[in-house]
Amino acid sequence: MKEKTVLTTLSPRKSLTMEQKDNRIGLLFLAPAIAVLVIIVAYPVIYSFTMSFFRWRPIDPNRPFVAWTNYLRVFTDERFMLSIRNTFVYALVGSFFKVVIGLGLAIMMNRKFKGRSIARALLMLPWVLPVTASVTVWNWMFDGMYGIINVLLFRLGFIDSYVNFLGQKGLALASVLIVGIWMGYPQMMMMLLAGLQAIPTEMYEAAKVEGANVFQIFFRITLPSLANILQMAIILSIIWTFNAFNVIWLMTRGGSGTHTMNTLAYEFSFVNMRYDLGAAMSVTILIFLAVFLYIHSRMTHKKEA
């Protein structure tokens, strides 16, 4: 008994349970990945956050602390206000159509028909093609002098003169939105197709036997069964679309009233050489995204529970 007491006093290390030991090993193996994440994600975020409180321009080594000035400047700038509006329009309208088109096509691709594999592959093309290649083609299609869209609309009698799709306010945002939707629907289609394939066919067979029509089957079986995956698809689509940059920058450089928060933050940082204002915009974007990520994480937890 005495010997046991001495041993306990001499060895302060608590004996770990198997689970704790496994967790430790797991953490050790994760350490390199965590280190990489800290370097490439956490560090730039903290750096940007810090930068947003200083007057910080790459051509000027003097970087005084300016507290909230950059945020005040950004939030009183009408260009930024317009970019917030555009970002929400782009994200919400874009996500709505991506999900609706993705769902429609997923339902079609879930049916058996000849050439289904080829159709699936073709429908995936917008997602697979390099963005710059797609945007170049779309730029030409929307061209106000020779664009095929203008030629078709003119020949079909829908327009009297060629339309400057990317050069008119409102129309330009709608045009880049169309391209964004075209590039993004395949992701939604794939997610929803996976969900559709998980619905037991017996449910459809039973519904048919009971005399349910197509709409009843869709609204009573398909949609409720896809509810979880649809929620996830919508929130992920909003996050991805919210972060969109390439399409807008490559098609209009933010001109014709198409600036979103991302393109404007980029322009301020790397074109106007105002890292400070660009950083303040980026931090604002991060706050918006954090809200969406919170919703996403709540949904994931709920699902797991």
Added chain:
Amino acid sequence: MNKLKQLLIGLSILMFLAMPLMAAGQSEAKAAAQPKSVEVWAISNPNETIIKAFDEAGAKFQEKTGIEVKYIRIPTNDFNTKLVTSISAGVYPDMIIWNTAPGIAFSSTNMVQPMDAVIAEIGEDKFGEGALKMFTSNGVLLEAPFLVRPAGLHARKSWLEKAGYDTTLKQDANGNYYMEGLKTWEDILVAGKKITDIPNGKYGLGFGYSRKAFGDSAGFVFSILSSHGARVLDDNNKVVVNTPQMRAAIDYMKRFWESGAVPAASTTWDGNSNNQFFITGDLGIALNSNSIAAKLNNETAVKPDDLIMIPMPSGPAGSYVQANPESITVFKTKNLDSAMEYAKYLLSAETQIEMFKTMGFGYYSPLRKDVMANELFNSLSDNEKVLMSDSAKAVGASFPGEPDARLSALYSSFFYDDILSRIAVDNWSVDQIVAEMEKKAKEALFD
């Protein structure tokens, strides 16, 4: 089992820690064994003869000195962004050959190598005073003037002649070239309207009113502003945007747009669009670098002999064209000595003459007077003569003031391009545009 786990963990940690050390050891050994080299950032110019001329110069230099020249070619549109991000991260190229005055822009980093000694060695008198002044800040020459690529006013000879213009190139008493009826910017506007025939797909004035037309739109605006005597900063370092000259210049660009001779689609043009549409035969007059001439041949819709260069027109304050000369900027990196040696090589008259033999003429103009005086330049075509003479009208981003890093940065932003967007896309009045310019200029220069 536990021992095996511990051994595995120990090994993993050791490997993780040892990797950077091993890499560092290897890179040190490599650096010691590597031959001398110079990393040069230049644009990925579409003209093959220029790429060839630079490659040949690099190869000959390597042959002569053993120093390897590594060109990093960057698309024009990305050049500034790459430079800003790179320098902000503390990564400097050894040398830059480009026209955005990076030495002036980044003078405050103390990483720019002064070029006074190199120029003194060659002889200051060999360069134009203006060219040296353009790169001198606080009495220190931060870039060496190399070549200039002026934009030229390209026009369809047949269209102008059909409209009754005499396209013969004439010289006035001072030796300046001109064409009758095409001497001023107002003349160009009239000519543009005359040759426009929209039902037949002919637009008189092929000018990009877009923020995507990197360089072209800003160059057009700056040329018009300078020719009207408008400026952003006065000699007392005050923003002077709201002036009669500025308003007249903006009013001119507004009338230019409203003439109906500029295609509506030009609000979405990129830097290549007016080249393409000129070559395909849709445009009558276009302001562009001489890349158009290099692409014309007997297979293209517009034949080479249908191209004339109109000497740069005048505004009320004179005749100017925005064309930042291409300069050589050297940074104080570990390859400083090699970079300086290559700079000297490129600046020598012999090298430049060899390069011009490969590049052809007109696209670039030399900035060394003795190179310009070479017999190679005696038998130029009329178009080449116009381009060479226009290069003397070239003004940089700080014109008419002293070189200023802030004005260089302002030029590289969308400050000037957006004037055209406000006219064409937003249909703003001159007052609205001036007010926005003043706000933006104050923000960029004094905030």
